[in-house]
Amino acid sequence: MIAKVxxxxxxxxxxxxxxxxxxxxxxxxxxxxxxxxxxxGPRKVQGFVVSLDSTSDYDATKLKPLYDLIDLKPPLTKExxxxxxxxxxxxxxxxxxxxxxxxxxAMRAKYHKxxxxxxxxxxxxxxxxxxxxxxxxxxxxxxxxxKSASEHEKKLMMSAVKEDVVLVTNRVKTNETKKTQSVIxxxxxxxxxQTAIDHLSANASxxxxxxxxxxxxxxxxxxxxxSELATKTNVTRQTILQLVKKQFLIKKDIIxxxxxxxxxxxxRSNPLPLTSExxxxxxxxxxxxxxxxxxxxxxxxxxxxxxxxxxxxxxxxVLKQGKEAIVLVPExxxxxxxxxxxxxxxxxxxxxxxxxxxxxxxxxEWLKIRxxxxxxxxxxxxxxxxxFENLGIIIIDEExxxxxxxxxTPRYHARQVAIxxxxxxxxxxxxxxxxxxLESYARARKGVYQLIxxxxxxxxxxxxxxxxxxxxxxxxxxxxxxxxxxxxxxIQTRLSRKEQIVLFLNRRGYAxxxxxxxxxxxxxxxxCDISLTYHRTSQSIQCHYCGHxxxxxxxxxxxxxxxxxxxxTGTQKVEEELMKLFPDCRVVRMDVDTTRRKxxxxxxxxTFGEGKADILxxxxxxxxxxxxxxxxxxxxxxxDSMLHxxxxxxxxxxxxxxxxxxxxAGRHEKKGEVMVQTYTPDHYSILDVKQHDYxxxxxxxxxxxxxxxxxxxxxxxxxxxxxxRLDKVIAITEKITSFLKRELSENTSVYGPVASAIPRIxxxxxxxxxxxxxxxxKLTHVLQEIMxxxxxxxxxxxxxxxxxxxxxxxx
DNA sequence: AGCACGCCGACT
DNA sequence: GTCGGCGTGCTC
Numbered sequence: 045m046i047a048k049v050x051x052x053x054x055x056x057x058x059x060x061x062x063x064x065x066x067x068x069x070x071x072x073x074x075x076x077x078x079x080x081x082x083x084x085g086p087r088k089v090q091g092f093v094v095s096l097d098s099t100s101d102y103d104a105t106k107l108k109p110l111y112d113l114i115d116l117k118p119p120l121t122k123e124x125x126x127x128x129x130x131x132x133x134x135x136x137x138x139x140x141x142x143x144x145x146x147x148x149x150a151m152r153a154k155y156h157k158x159x160x161x162x163x164x165x166x167x168x169x170x171x172x173x174x175x176x177x178x179x180x181x182x183x184x185x186x187x188x189x190x191k192s193a194s195e196h197e198k199k200l201m202m203s204a205v206k207e208d209v210v211l212v213t214n215r216v217k218t219n220e221t222k223k224t225q226s227v228i229x230x231x232x233x234x235x236x237x238q239t240a241i242d243h244l245s246a247n248a249s250x251x252x253x254x255x256x257x258x259x260x261x262x263x264x265x266x267x268x269x270x271s272e273l274a275t276k277t278n279v280t281r282q283t284i285l286q287l288v289k290k291q292f293l294i295k296k297d298i299i300x301x302x303x304x305x306x307x308x309x310x311x312r313s314n315p316l317p318l319t320s321e322x323x324x325x326x327x328x329x330x331x332x333x334x335x336x337x338x339x340x341x342x343x344x345x346x347x348x349x350x351x352x353x354x355x356x357x358x359x360x361x362v363l364k365q366g367k368e369a370i371v372l373v374p375e376x377x378x379x380x381x382x383x384x385x386x387x388x389x390x391x392x393x394x395x396x397x398x399x400x401x402x403x404x405x406x407x408x409e410w411l412k413i414r415x416x417x418x419x420x421x422x423x424x425x426x427x428x429x430x431x432f433e434n435l436g437i438i439i440i441d442e443e444x445x446x447x448x449x450x451x452x453t454p455r456y457h458a459r460q461v462a463i464x465x466x467x468x469x470x471x472x473x474x475x476x477x478x479x480x481x482l483e484s485y486a487r488a489r490k491g492v493y494q495l496i497x498x499x500x501x502x503x504x505x506x507x508x509x510x511x512x513x514x515x516x517x518x519x520x521x522x523x524x525x526x527x528x529x530x531x532x533x534x535i536q537t538r539l540s541r542k543e544q545i546v547l548f549l550n551r552r553g554y555a556x557x558x559x560x561x562x563x564x565x566x567x568x569x570x571x572c573d574i575s576l577t578y579h580r581t582s583q584s585i586q587c588h589y590c591g592h593x594x595x596x597x598x599x600x601x602x603x604x605x606x607x608x609x610x611x612x613t614g615t616q617k618v619e620e621e622l623m624k625l626f627p628d629c630r631v632v633r634m635d636v637d638t639t640r641r642k643x644x645x646x647x648x649x650x651t652f653g654e655g656k657a658d659i660l661x662x663x664x665x666x667x668x669x670x671x672x673x674x675x676x677x678x679x680x681x682x683x684d685s686m687l688h689x690x691x692x693x694x695x696x697x698x699x700x701x702x703x704x705x706x707x708x709a710g711r712h713e714k715k716g717e718v719m720v721q722t723y724t725p726d727h728y729s730i731l732d733v734k735q736h737d738y739x740x741x742x743x744x745x746x747x748x749x750x751x752x753x754x755x756x757x758x759x760x761x762x763x764x765x766x767x768x769r770l771d772k773v774i775a776i777t778e779k780i781t782s783f784l785k786r787e788l789s790e791n792t793s794v795y796g797p798v799a800s801a802i803p804r805i806x807x808x809x810x811x812x813x814x815x816x817x818x819x820x821x822k823l824t825h826v827l828q829e830i831m832x833x834x835x836x837x838x839x840x841x842x843x844x845x846x847x848x849x850x851x852x853x854x855x
Numbered sequence: 856a857g858c859a860c861g862c863c864g865a866c867t
Numbered sequence: 868g869t870c871g872g873c874g875t876g877c878t879c
Contacts, residue, residue, distance in 0.1 A: 052856095057856095057877080061879090063879045085879095087878095840873095
């Protein structure tokens with residue numbers, strides 16, 4: 045039997061299956077999708093079996109046997125193997141990269157090199173290395189050792205390895221860890237237990253306590269966790285271990301599944317009565333679920349229109365058919381509130397996959413899916429690969445979110461994968477959003493997707509009133525602060541009414557850049573073409589891209605003036621300002637800096653939700669999903685901060701973000717108000733937020749996209765080149781551009797070479813070229829050709845070329 | 856990616 | 868004459 049194996053070596057030359065003989069002992073158990081360890085050249089690597097065959101085209105005398113079979117139950121299903129095959133071509137990735145990205149991190153291979161001193165030839169070890177082998181004959185990590193050793197020592201070690209005095213071992217490991225728990229049971233019957241208690245020495249009071257507890261509450265043969273027994277009887281585990289030693293108790297370790305939500309009780313919720321709009325929305329979806337057909341629905345519902353309830357009830361129908369559901373939510377809105385809603389409705393049938401979980405926890409959640417213990421998976425982007433085998437529905441909430449696009453290879457978009465899986469399983473895919481991406485809405489209008497609209501909020505709660513505040517006007521009236529008078533008044537009123545306020549600012553930290561008022565000098569990173577950011581806590585200026593850090597200059601390095609000032613505003617600065625203006629108000633600040641610690645996100649939100657704070661101040665992450673009844677004012681401090689980014693989607697993002705933020709206000713009985721501070725109140729992406737008019741925005745933006753030749757009118761491909769030498773980057777990008785122009789059809793446009801928006805990062809120059817096309821059958825082939833041409837150079841030098849077939853980050 | 860094989864310069 | 872530089876090619 046022959047196994048076709050994709051090995052874990054991500055380069056062009058090995059991007060194909062290699063044949064291995066399946067040893068007899070594995071023949072029974074081996075299946076496609078299983079991980080294996082194989083000898084590959086001189087070393088051992090991990091690989092995936094993609095198929096099994098009886099013959100091989102390869103020289104039979106050169107075939108090697110599989111070294112090890114890792115999985116009895118393959119982690120990748122047949123369907124996922126097929127999906128990987130499709131996705132590798134779609135994203136121009138190596139086969140192995142796609143396969144690996146379908147698994148939780150804990151199941152991916154780790155390679156470890158160790159050095160072992162040969163016992164027989166110990167005496168030949170050069171004196172310079174002897175200090176490393178005093179304690180043991182093994183150096184556990186070759187990588188760590190290399191970091192600490194001197195050049196001379198490294199040379200010595202190389203020759204010792206060559207002479208076989210020191211042996212190198214390559215280990216392939218996965219870091220699946222099982223969490224264990226110690227449990228005990230009685231080793232004696234109750235009668236014997238009573239005698240044991242009677243015969244305990246008088247000073248063994250703690251032990252007596254334990255045994256008496258067991259006598260009363262535990263039946264023979266019942267297992268009890270040691271930790272539980274310890275707390276219940278108020279003794280340390282040491283006491284219990286003593287009793288094990290005395291053979292009154294038997295102890296064993298069992299493997300338990302980590303459940304991140306184990307200590308939380310979720311009251312079960314029942315389906316809510318639907319509004320007529322929700323009812324109408326659910327109907328065509330149910331129809332597809334019933335008939336088992338694929339269709340992609342675009343569910344456009346205004347904020348607060350109750351999309352989640354539609355999802356929940358659609359899933360309920362799918363589960364009743366014995367099928368499974370995947371729900372994708374943006375990482376950032378994978379809030380406890382969201383998770384709670386799913387847990388409350390479906391209880392322990394839900395697995396949750398998000399980045400706040402540890403590697404081990406993620407692995408356990410994933411395993412529940414693979415073992416069929418759950419039938420709903422809620423998670424961020426990568427949950428789209430949940431290994432279900434009988435999918436009945438896929439839901440992508442906030443489908444316009446850019447976090448669904450992976451920015452590393454394989455550069456896939458979860459939406460594209462979702463629709464592919466939906467076709468395969470003949471099940472509906474629902475894309476939900478208040479502000480759909482232009483691509484999706486355009487497709488819905490063309491009839492490629494089915495459009496479902498929900499225009500009203502549940503309980504007929506009114507949309508909040510949006511006021512635009514012209515900050516140029518404020519400036520003219522002499523107000524140079526970050527708050528307009530109107531917003532200050534608004535805050536004041538809410539504070540006095542004991543209502544809550546959300547303030548939104550799209551930038552963390554304190555100030556953005558440091559400038560000299562006399563000569564205009566701006567502190568720049570020496571390694572990247574970007575200005576340095578002021579960090580107040582460390583009293584330094586830092587580079588956002590490479591981490592370079594300097595102390596704040598006291599005087600201008602250019603003109604020696606002392607008029608060095610900080611410009612721009614971050615959340616930290618706003619917080620300080622608020623404390624000055626409203627000394628009694630309680631502010632919760634939420635940004636990357638305050639939510640870095642595990643669980644911090646949840647804690648801050650709870651604080652605010654319980655009314656222990658008046659103002660929630662934050663970045664992006666507060667824009668989504670929060671739903672607190674007492675919020676009556678939402679303030680956007682700088683609406684146009686993302687409007688002027690060099691990206692054709694900047695208007696779309698501005699509109700989406702402002703709409704999301706506005707949606708946080710007045711979701712319940714109390715009417716909400718939104719105040720948007722802006723320097724460009726006439727821009728349509730801001731005006732249409734005021735009118736709550738998605739359609740109007742869509743029409744205007746479509747005109748702009750058509751003129752610029754951007755999606756959804758054209759497809760894009762971005763080819764990005766970076767290298768240490770500027771002339772080389774330009775030359776290569778130039779070559780690629782002219783190659784593309786030559787090879788692609790006339791209707792396709794190729795732009796470039798141009799410098800990237802940030803032309804240098806970490807001392808590497810960055811250039812790019814862009815392809816805009818409508819139909820281009822040769823495209824994949826031509827792009828593969830480029831990668832092939834430069835793969836050798838990329839391996840040898842610092843050259844990097846990335847190709848993104850559906851770019852979101854234009855920087 | 857690793858690692859071996861192979862062909863040209865400065866050293867015991 | 869050899870040690871060692873890194874270009875080229877292979878891994879079932």
